[in-house]
Amino acid sequence: KQEVTQIPAALSVPEGENLVLNCSFTDSAIYNLQWFRQDPGKGLTSLLLIQSSQREQTSGRLNASLDKSSGRSTLYIAASQPGDSATYLCAVHLDSWGKLQFGAGTQVVVTP
């Protein structure tokens, strides 16, 4: 069974520092991988989807990499801001229908 792990569970950084969030999965036979942001009590906001044939995806200050052979994805957020404070979740797409296996998330606090 696919297991998705996000370490650390929580992270606190000063404003301006770059954020590095890690996601690992046990079975390299994934379809796609998606990163989400969740604010307290709210739904999930899609940040990036990396298709299975891609190595990385970029959107503004966000860059996500994918290494299927080693079972890892990393989300980089450049020049962090207090507004980046949230929980970040990675999810592995198990098939083309979109069934997802989520990690537990990394709670990020960016201090002014």
Add this chain to the structure above:
Amino acid sequence: DVKVTQSSRYLVKRTGEKVFLECVQDMDHENMFWYRQDPGLGLRLIYFSYDVKMKEKGDIPEGYSVSREKKERFSLILESASTNQTSMYLCASSTPPSDVWNSNNEQFFGPGTRLTVL
């Protein structure tokens, strides 16, 4: 932008009541999903649907049913609500990959419904 809406942000029901949670998406997506999110257990898939009137069980379907009469609407039904169904419920939608060269099936979520069963 894709918009997924859920009928209520907060809902309080009593044990034994029949509860309907509604989800509507405006992007003509074929696939729709219902999850629940609980502290320490993360997000778990309850049911999903890949077409009108089609449904598939997820990881935790017990105590739930679903209905998809129209493409844009996917309803989650708690036949007889119980206290262990107190949770945050999240709906999502996506479109299946267009072909082997484009596997984009990005999933979009609604704002969630916080259900409390007393």
